[in-house]
Amino acid sequence: MANIFDYLTWRADVPFAVDPFNEADNLVLSMLAYTDFGGVVTLSGPSVTLTDVYNLFFRLYSREEIEKSAVITAKAPFLMDGMRTGARFRDMRIGYYLDEIDREKYAQIAAVTFLLPDGSAYVAFRGTDNTLIGWKEDFDLSYASRTPGQLRAAEYLSEVGRKIPGRLRVGGHSKGGNFAIYASAFCDGDVRDRICAVYTNDGPGFMEEITESEEYRAILPRIRSVIPDTSVIGLLFANDCPHRVVRSSANGLYQHDGFSWEISRNRFVPAELTELGHFIDKSLDAWLEELDADERKSFTDTVFELFRSTGMDTLSAMGGQKLKSLEAILSAMRELPKEKQKELRRLFLQLLQSGGQTAKEKLPKRTAPKPADA
Numbered sequence: 001m002a003n004i005f006d007y008l009t010w011r012a013d014v015p016f017a018v019d020p021f022n023e024a025d026n027l028v029l030s031m032l033a034y035t036d037f038g039g040v041v042t043l044s045g046p047s048v049t050l051t052d053v054y055n056l057f058f059r060l061y062s063r064e065e066i067e068k069s070a071v072i073t074a075k076a077p078f079l080m081d082g083m084r085t086g087a088r089f090r091d092m093r094i095g096y097y098l099d100e101i102d103r104e105k106y107a108q109i110a111a112v113t114f115l116l117p118d119g120s121a122y123v124a125f126r127g128t129d130n131t132l133i134g135w136k137e138d139f140d141l142s143y144a145s146r147t148p149g150q151l152r153a154a155e156y157l158s159e160v161g162r163k164i165p166g167r168l169r170v171g172g173h174s175k176g177g178n179f180a181i182y183a184s185a186f187c188d189g190d191v192r193d194r195i196c197a198v199y200t201n202d203g204p205g206f207m208e209e210i211t212e213s214e215e216y217r218a219i220l221p222r223i224r225s226v227i228p229d230t231s232v233i234g235l236l237f238a239n240d241c242p243h244r245v246v247r248s249s250a251n252g253l254y255q256h257d258g259f260s261w262e263i264s265r266n267r268f269v270p271a272e273l274t275e276l277g278h279f280i281d282k283s284l285d286a287w288l289e290e291l292d293a294d295e296r297k298s299f300t301d302t303v304f305e306l307f308r309s310t311g312m313d314t315l316s317a318m319g320g321q322k323l324k325s326l327e328a329i330l331s332a333m334r335e336l337p338k339e340k341q342k343e344l345r346r347l348f349l350q351l352l353q354s355g356g357q358t359a360k361e362k363l364p365k366r367t368a369p370k371p372a373d374a
Helices: 004-011 023-032 050-060 063-067 072-083 132-140 148-163 175-186 214-222 252-256 275-290 293-308 315-320 322-335 338-362
Strands: 093-102 107-115 121-125 168-173 195-201 223-228 243-246
Touching: 004 023, 004 072, 023 072, 023 121, 023 168, 023 195, 023 223, 050 072, 050 093, 063 072, 093 148, 107 148, 121 148, 121 175, 148 175, 168 175, 175 195, 175 214, 195 214, 214 223
Parallel strands: 121 168, 168 195, 195 223, 223 243
Antiparallel strands: 093 107, 107 121
8 A cells, every 4th residue: 555655755856846746745844744853953043854864863863763763753754765855855955844842732733844955835734743742732632713823834835935935835634733723823924825735634624713714715726625534633523625535554543543544656546434434523523512611621621631640642652651650540530529520521522422323323323133934
């Protein structure tokens, strides 16, 4: 099954003058944005050639160190192996690297700008990283019209857009796709006018306050939404644009991994949303519709405070010490006020009931077998 690594092997020698920017290029750059460019590319300094970034990065980090990581997106730097050898990306420059975490506001944002050989630029927002702070902001999207990360994304796009000329493309994977859309809608007007496409790769949508705004409606025709055939994250909330459903070599929730999306030549392999994808989408939507914004916020804050009780900052650390994490969470739950414990149980029960109701509506009913003829 071919993926974006294979795409680079096959097509990296084809310049943009022969084959213009396509949806596979978008995913390559969105996934490359998961690379930690700290110490290699700066926010205010000059852009750096891809070759120099490659050499500097692998002086700082060993391949063995990256390969041992349990985080799926850790292999993003290896995309540079194929990119630097062909005419398509070899002359690309990388600049304006932003990586900020605000533990008090539960905000995490990372972005980088790729200056392409065709004179255009791709502004990429990183998706959710391995930190609890990053995931907390994902959940905040369920009740907050605007998060600190989204606001910073719009500032970043405005700042970068004023510094570089030419056409702009904006994109990202997961939460990065959400940030890409928000930033494109609410950046400076003269920058927004130069944006030719906005890519959200299995990124969550927005509250109605955003999707009904004049700024969002102005950017809507330029949004390109790509989701795998069993999408969960990309079907959360609304974005009002058609989805391009693509085939993944992974199963279930693991399809969120952009490295699993299948590619033929320079296009994704098309697919249709699976029954499981429809089921999860309808179940979560039904559950969220039952909760008001205060309930969603209370649930999110409580769950992540329980996670923080483990004393660990990343999901992989919690996963590596499952027993210790579970003991800390259960202990913290017992310390919650009785009313808060009741609220958590009620909300989890509502989620189960929403899933059960969706199953009744979506799954085919079984009929009793007819008796055999005597």
